[in-house]
Amino acid sequence: MSQPSLPTRDSHVAVLAFPFGTHAAPLLAVTRRLASASPSTVFSFFNTTKSNASLFSSSDDEADRPTNIRVHNIPDGVLEGYVFTGRPQEVIELFLDAAPDHFRREIAVAETEVGLKMKCMLTDAFFWFAADMATEMKASWVAFWTGGPNSLTAHLYTDLIRETINIKEVDERMEESLGFISGMEKIRVRDAPEGVVFGELDSVFANMLHKMGLVLPLATAVFINSFEELDPTLTNNLRSKFKRYLNIGPLALLSQRETIVHYPNGCLAWIEKRSPASVAYISFGTVMTPPPGELAAIAEGLESSKVPFVWSLKEKDMVQLPKGFLDRTRDQGIVVPWAPQVELLKHEATGVFVTHCGWNSVLESVSGGVPMICRPFFGDQRLNGRAVEVVWEIGMTITNGVFTKDGFEKCLDRVLVQDDGKKMKGNVKKLKELAHEAVYAKGTSVENFKVLLDAVVNI
Template sequence: MEPKPRPPHCLVFPYTMQGHINPMQNFSKNLVSKGIKVTFVTTKFCLNSFQQFSDSMPVEIISDGFDDGDYASAESQEAYWSKFKRAGSETLTKLIEKLNSTGFTVDCIIYDALMSWVLDVVKSFKLVAAVFFTQSCAVDNIYYHVGKGLIEVPVENRVSVPGLPVLEPLDMPSFVQNPGAYPVALDVTADQFSDIDKVDWVLCNTFYELEEEVIQWMSKQMRFRAIGPAIPLKYLHNEITPEDDTDNGFKPETDSCMNWLNKQQDHSMVYVSFGSLAELDAGQMQELASGIKESKKPFLWVVRASEEAKLPKGFLEETSAKGMVVPWCSQVEVLAHKALGCFVTHCGWNSTLEALSFGVPMVAIPVWSDQYTNAKFVADVWKMGLKVDVDEKGAFKGEMVQHCIRQVMDGEKGKEIETNSRRWMEMAREAVKEGGSSDSSINEFVASLNQLSNS
């Protein structure tokens, strides 16, 4: 009897931030479900800090040169990225050599687009190179044009980019709006496409129907494939019982949030979260709190411990009967809950894609990075939410937050938004289920790996 062919083995290497780890981990679980062996790769500091990697796949450690800290411990952002490239290249090379010598031969490396230097390591071993973009195709296209010198920064006038609507300067990512404030970030994001012609697969956490025109354009420039939405498949299949490793050590918080949500009426409450990095100053935090309070809606607000001091004095006591403020929650579980009626969000891409996948209308308050572009699409292209207006200094008022919440949940505009939200939810789920364009892209990728492994 012939020996059973070994499964293809992929190393999956996300950048060491929550918003990059989550989609790549969810994508990895999808690959594992299709028979691919996956080893997750991260840094020592990241592993010790997050401790939330899936039990369904092994984890290996490389070094970014800052094993006892992360970029915050470097003397500058330039120094961090430079040392990460040197130490990362060296230790990733040693890891591949170790795995190959111990019978766990590596066939492919799926790496975060922010770490373009990984491609040199991949090619030195003649492995399949798959770059993973964790942001929308629209934002990737903007950075592609910036990297090619086709968009002059800082952007001061309307911009026309193939596959996208005409964008105002304030619709562009903050690194492009104001590059002087983010010099290293702009270089890193623009460099994502520097050697894209040498990459075997370009994978993006989006789905075809959502960004059809820009995906078509990008696909003509590179081997671009939409593989999203990269969220836990069980939720998209209406199986919303949490996985064993979903809570990541936060079961008490998860239980308290779910118990509170279970007491609310269907589509009645507001969920507020600005992700793991976005920050508001004290004045904007107070405006947000005022808008939430004056909306008169029950709410669940995630306020990180580092941000709690910015809450208005007495806010927690005054709203205790109406709302709940927590330092963490399982966002996917909250968005999947029938009590949810509106999501006040910074419009990070993971949050946007998750809300879209569960048909949750949004109130967009972008803070930085790609969030401005995502908010533009939420409000004006996909029409599944409203964007909070800001003044000439970019600040918003509590009255506008309140107005948007009430319009989305009670106003005439809200009916159109709800209809669009449900339509996008159905498309997202169809993209992942049988025959969906996103799923077929994953199957195409898996088939190519199987062919390589068995040849």
Template sequence: MDESKKVQIQEKKIHHLVILPLPFQGHINPMLQLGTILHSKGFSITVIHTHSNSPNPSNFPNFNFEPIPDGLSDHRLWTEDPLTLVSILNDTCQAPFHDRLSRLISDSQHGPVTCIITDELFHFTKAVADQLKLPRILLGTSSAACYATMSSLDFLQQNGLLSITDCQPDSLIPEIPPLRIKDIPDFSTTDPDTFERLWTNMKNATMSSLGYIMNTFDGLESTALKKVREDRHPIPLIAMGPLYKFSQGASNSLLTQDYSCMAWLDKQVPQSVIYISFGSSASIDKTHMEEIAWGLANSDQPFLWVLRPGSISGHDWVELPEGFEEKTRERGQIIKWAPQPEVLAHPSVGGFWTHNGWNSTLESICEGVPMLCSPYLWDQKVNARYVSHVWRVGMQLENGFERGEIEWAIRRLMVEIEGEEMRERVHDLKENAMHCLEKGGSSYESLESLVDFIMSL
């Protein structure tokens, strides 16, 4: 390396951050958005990433990208349950991450490594950080409500407080209102012990970190954040969301986004379109797809429906029901993947039918769009319950996918007074989010504190 460049780095005291995202869509984007925010504050950013679902470096020309092997085939990546994949990645990534990080430490091209920021599910990074004597900060990508719920479940299970209502899924859990038994986060896996090990390792790794960043904001989750802060004390909790707003839309889609839908939206009446997308990993069966199709057709509402390859269980693609296209040709658009934040921000969109992944839920709130909720797994059931019963900016399809209920729910959301009231409430939350990002707002101040803290390391 040129000696003058070394001197320049030393004079500027460049702070070099290494970030490690989990290779799932809902985890990659928040981490890269965080990196974008910190780069704007003067930090040098290196992204160490797995070969599987690797980010596109051309989307982030100011970052340095370093791949590591993960031992996963494409087939296994799409067929294993998510918790098993996380467990595998924690086993296979430790050694290559250690090796790549060691080389970065010895190579001063980007400045000495100040700190590593990793997805909280990568608990193996605790051992690596300890070995290399590097500070470590974690990023959590779920809602504060989900983390507060999980902490409460530890206590409830240990004290036998769930056993009485185990067979009553609609029963409320008094200790964690407004949740019911059936709203408990679903961490399904082929190995029942996988989640227990992962949760224990995560908690241990969290309590040894220097800080915990969350993609949420006080104006939305103040009560849940208070509980999480108490549970994680004395580890500083830094709520500085919504990250996608802070980072001016930085994203890395694992699927090709179809921007042609934006021209179609331009032709629609304001707040008339319901946008349907169940995320990058959820799948439904063919029968459910047909019920959704006829519910949309019979609702008489304009719609933009994302049907990505693989979204129908066991099929790359299936034909839509006979007669559906003829009935909806003038008011419907179906695409394989959408530029979601731009779609939700479009004035023609008046509702979002979602699986309630946290990124999707947060984006809908921050763009002022009420929701129709069909949660699938992980934290989505908690998020959906908060959308419908705490923030009251949406409603949940409680009985699965049935065309009559779908038709009725869409009309309630899009044209009835109930939907208009939700639209007013979600607009207030949108305003709260914007205030949090402004100078003096809670997320703004959290970012400034994080920058000062890292600079002091």
């Protein structure tokens, strides 16, 4: 990967990306903004070869990169000839075991190339070991939590939750509130991410997040892709726990790169012909896909309801659709292997987003003013779905947690037609307005970004 020539430089920042899921892309987006705002700072971006290849997939991506961002590949921790055992999260475990040494080695290379020691480590919050690395390097540590404030709170208060909800009794206490934590009054034990108080408490992921929650208060700053007005109580709680807690989003509203381009698949041309607030947009992110029975139920519910739809579904999963579904619904909807999500959620014709409730998706739906039908799978998705349904009242969770034809039809009717849905639409419209205010002029996220910039480059 070609490197730009070095600009005039007065400081050097190490950016450490987590190369799985949708973590690296938002960290790169923030790094781009910081680099543009501080052209005399060199940002060395460390990520695995595979993840970097997906982030910088074309010459356009490289050409758009600010000249003071230098990209470095680090090994993924999988040794040549390694035979996978099939353990869940094995690839993540291998990466995390090797990451501290790989990061140290490549940081030393970058410092030699640039001729400046690192003054700041800007990392994914998952990297609890960055606290020790920053101390060794006499650098500051600034951490990016890519989820929402509710999941960050759950991991920060893991020990308190475990002390209050006896792990041996957790099955009987699933419906109890986490109201002993400010801002979590409407969140139940069952909504917590796996590894906090139930599930595999000693898994690689659970241990990583527990360690993270213990060391994050040491960071110079913790920032998040959200806006203060979305959850003021949690914002105030988290401010009390960190030296600096900064909401700088929604990032989807702040992208400096032009996003209105020619998209394949014809989604935007198709949706232009639909009535306002009539279309169901369906997507479950890049990691999860509902099981075959639920994919069939979604298809049957759509066909029976006659609701217009755009469905983003990987090509390999399209074989699970009922026979003849695509032909029978040709005039009703469109199924594509990829869709421009942010653009679709901004479009006035989109009336509901059927989602897994990953944080980026939830925030993009809020930013577009679109209510949600939630089908969470794992991690923070249940927490986010619960907040959508009972905290912000801007959507609903699918009946009994899984798609059935009749259940999905009822959800579509409730959100798109019934008075309940009109209330959801009104609530999400108010949040949309607050989100847009946060990122314009002297909005809270704009002001917080200035504080973040100062924490990263003015050490």
